[in-house]
Amino acid sequence: MRLVIDPLLSPEDVDLIKRGYEQRLDEALVERLKETLLNADETTLRRIEAIAWLIGTGKLDVKVAIRLGEEHIRQSRGNPRSSL
Numbered sequence: 001m002r003l004v005i006d007p008l009l010s011p012e013d014v015d016l017i018k019r020g021y022e023q024r025l026d027e028a029l030v031e032r033l034k035e036t037l038l039n040a041d042e043t044t045l046r047r048i049e050a051i052a053w054l055i056g057t058g059k060l061d062v063k064v065a066i067r068l069g070e071e072h073i074r075q076s077r078g079n080p081r082s083s084l
Contacts (some may be wrong), residue, residue: 007064037048054060 033048037045040048051060051062055062
């Protein structure tokens with residue numbers, strides 16, 4: 001379904017739309033994790049359960065970083081050895 005809406009949204013509307021997209025991403029990530037865990041051994045499953053419990057209780061937040069590669073780092077930051 002697609003909607004065409006007025007661009008003048010209330011802050012509450014914007015927040016609800018953002019949460020909807022975040023939920024969609026969360027569900028996709030969960031499905032990929034489930035597929036990965038189908039062949040996991042018992043030790044790995046227990047570790048994942050512990051991490052899930054920490055996340056669920058608010059004791060742990062996980063952020064994913066994507067490494068762009070050495071060449072991109074040098075271009076975006078300059079030569080990392082130039083300050084030596």
